[in-house]
Amino acid sequence: MTEHTAVSPVEPGLKASGATVLSLQGAMLAYGQRVLWQDLDLDVRPGEFIAVLGPNGSGKTSFLRALLGQQTLSAGKLLIDGRPPRRGSNLVGYIPQHRAVAAHTPLRARDLVRLGIDGHRWGLPLGGGRLRRRVEELLTAVGAAPYADLPLGLLSGGEQQRVRIAQALATDPILLLCDEPLLSLDLNHQQAVAALVDQRRREHGTAVLFVTHEINPILGYVDRVLYLAGGRFRIGPPAEVMTSAVLSELYGSPVEVIRARDRFVVVGAPGSDDHGGETS
Numbered sequence: 001m002t003e004h005t006a007v008s009p010v011e012p013g014l015k016a017s018g019a020t021v022l023s024l025q026g027a028m029l030a031y032g033q034r035v036l037w038q039d040l041d042l043d044v045r046p047g048e049f050i051a052v053l054g055p056n057g058s059g060k061t062s063f064l065r066a067l068l069g070q071q072t073l074s075a076g077k078l079l080i081d082g083r084p085p086r087r088g089s090n091l092v093g094y095i096p097q098h099r100a101v102a103a104h105t106p107l108r109a110r111d112l113v114r115l116g117i118d119g120h121r122w123g124l125p126l127g128g129g130r131l132r133r134r135v136e137e138l139l140t141a142v143g144a145a146p147y148a149d150l151p152l153g154l155l156s157g158g159e160q161q162r163v164r165i166a167q168a169l170a171t172d173p174i175l176l177l178c179d180e181p182l183l184s185l186d187l188n189h190q191q192a193v194a195a196l197v198d199q200r201r202r203e204h205g206t207a208v209l210f211v212t213h214e215i216n217p218i219l220g221y222v223d224r225v226l227y228l229a230g231g232r233f234r235i236g237p238p239a240e241v242m243t244s245a246v247l248s249e250l251y252g253s254p255v256e257v258i259r260a261r262d263r264f265v266v267v268g269a270p271g272s273d274d275h276g277g278e279t280s
């Protein structure tokens with residue numbers, strides 16, 4: 001994706017009250033004796049695009065769950081716009097891992113987006129004209145208006161993913177969490193979905209945390225990588241983190257990273273069969 005170049009984050013977001021959307025200090029998450037990550041310090045600025053990488057089981061989804069207020073940290077501090085995370089917060093949008101929708105579901109794209117809007121908090125009565133306009137606006141922004149009235153189960157994976165993005169943006173969040181949103185999409189749809197997320201952070205200053213097994217489809221957008229592996233982590237620009245030395249240290253075994261034009265090729269990462277996006 002040479003046509004895209006990583007951009008600096010936009011100036012402080014339109015909604016975020018401070019210069020830091022998300023702040024983690026000495027954060028640790030452990031299940032029993034098993035430490036997923038610890039001593040994690042991270043400040044995320046408005047408009048920043050952060051890729052969260054790591055092998056299966058390294059704690060990427062658990063990280064998002066902590067940000068969603070669904071998982072308490074074992075130690076340390078976590079603030080979103082200066083406040084502790086809270087379930088159902090308007091400040092955070094979430095695109096969950098893609099799951100196939102049953103073909104016979106009566107739920108339409110329009111209904112899903114509407115579910116993302118808390119009518120009370122927005123002062124939009126259900127069924128009201130303002131609510132309908134807001135839903136239309138969201139569907140149009142992601143290019144999903146043409147199929148807004150079709151049952152979700154009839155939409156392609158890429159189309160469904162656009163609708164999920166519209167739903168995640170329904171409350172105009174300052175932080176967008178994406179859990180492997182490119183999974184099972186073809187290359188064209190991967191590029192379209194990644195570009196939509198990038199557009200959102202550029203135009204609205206929404207910070208993005210993008211969990212993925214494959215950095216290559218989003219490489220042109222990524223400001224920093226948070227790489228989790230083996231109970232350790234590394235944060236930095238892609239060129240600093242995606243190196244043989246850093247990944248070998250994280251995995252505790254020799255890993256080779258080759259920069260091939262606009263791609264990173266990772267060879268020898270334990271469990272790389274299912275972590276092989278970077279090698280594809």
Ligand SMILES: Nc1ncnc2c1ncn2[C@@H]1O[C@H](COP(=O)(O)OP(=O)(O)OP(=O)(O)O)[C@@H](O)[C@H]1O
Binds near residue numbers: 036056060061062063
């Ligand atoms: N509530 C829980 N209690 C105990 N262990 C858990 C809990 N939730 C997750 N785990 C374990 O923690 C580890 C990290 O899980 P998590 O889903 O965060 O990993 P991940 O990096 O997102 O993996 P994947 O790439 O496979 O989605 C896994 O081994 C998982 O089994």
